[in-house]
Amino acid sequence: xxxxxxxxxxxxxxxxxxxxxxxxxxxxxxxxxxxxxxxxxxxxxxxxxxxxxxxxxxxxxxxxxxxxxxxxxxxxxxxxxxxxxxxxxxxxxxxxxxxxxxxxxxxxxxxxxxxxxxxxxxxxxxxxxxxxxxxxxxxxxxxxxxxxxxxxxxxxxxxxxxxxx
Amino acid sequence: xxxxxxxxxxxxxxxxxxxxxxxxxxxxxxxxxxxxxxxxxxxxxxxxxxxxxxxxxxxxxxxxxxxxxxxxxxxxxxxxxxxxxxxxxxxxxx
Numbered sequence: 001x002x003x004x005x006x007x008x009x010x011x012x013x014x015x016x017x018x019x020x021x022x023x024x025x026x027x028x029x030x031x032x033x034x035x036x037x038x039x040x041x042x043x044x045x046x047x048x049x050x051x052x053x054x055x056x057x058x059x060x061x062x063x064x065x066x067x068x069x070x071x072x073x074x075x076x077x078x079x080x081x082x083x084x085x086x087x088x089x090x091x092x093x094x095x096x097x098x099x100x101x102x103x104x105x106x107x108x109x110x111x112x113x114x115x116x117x118x119x120x121x122x123x124x125x126x127x128x129x130x131x132x133x134x135x136x137x138x139x140x141x142x143x144x145x146x147x148x149x150x151x152x153x154x155x156x157x158x159x160x161x162x163x164x165x
Numbered sequence: 166x167x168x169x170x171x172x173x174x175x176x177x178x179x180x181x182x183x184x185x186x187x188x189x190x191x192x193x194x195x196x197x198x199x200x201x202x203x204x205x206x207x208x209x210x211x212x213x214x215x216x217x218x219x220x221x222x223x224x225x226x227x228x229x230x231x232x233x234x235x236x237x238x239x240x241x242x243x244x245x246x247x248x249x250x251x252x253x254x255x256x257x258x259x
Contacts, residue, residue, distance in 0.1 A: 026195070026196075027195055027196075029196055029197075029198070152188070152191065155188045156188055156191040156192050156195060159188050159189060159191075159192045160192045160195065160196060160201075163192075163200060163201070163204060163254070
């Protein structure tokens, strides 16, 4: 039974790299402590990689490239997902354009943009007076975004939480 | 005679019940427990009931559809099945 649960956990993580522990627990259908126990054991055995990321414990298949980990965790965060979607829809947007399209505050955009620049996900393109930004690997980000239809996943997750008693 | 506003409301009811049914099916696929099965079933009955309502309004000039030789209004029967499924979803162990 234990090996079955671990095989399921490994399978879920391989399909959805970057899953956080609570989400994995919901999907696997075990208690939170059991899920954490199995994940810890699999991590110790080198079958999974567990990374702490802004209060979330994210789980990846072993050997996931650190750059891919960054991108996977970004597309799973609501605000970054919104900003990256805007980058894919708009051609080299300015900071103001990002604010308009995402309807996020200027300070939020500024903070996230700085983080994206530091992580090497986007880069500056200075065109005269206008400072625009572009994705460094748009095809890769686009592929990752298609794998995570956030709205549907979240709606399903909330539906499960609502009836999980 | 077809009341356009009422017709649009019925189309929206079918669309929204379809979306909720889809979400409940995803939840069932994810959890595979009897509770989520009964919830999906309940939302399927809701979607079917709304579809019957839509057919009555758009194609039968608000004439009601009855189950033959019983005199039961089909839409009401589907709603009864929906409530039964919700009750089962609440009562079964997850």
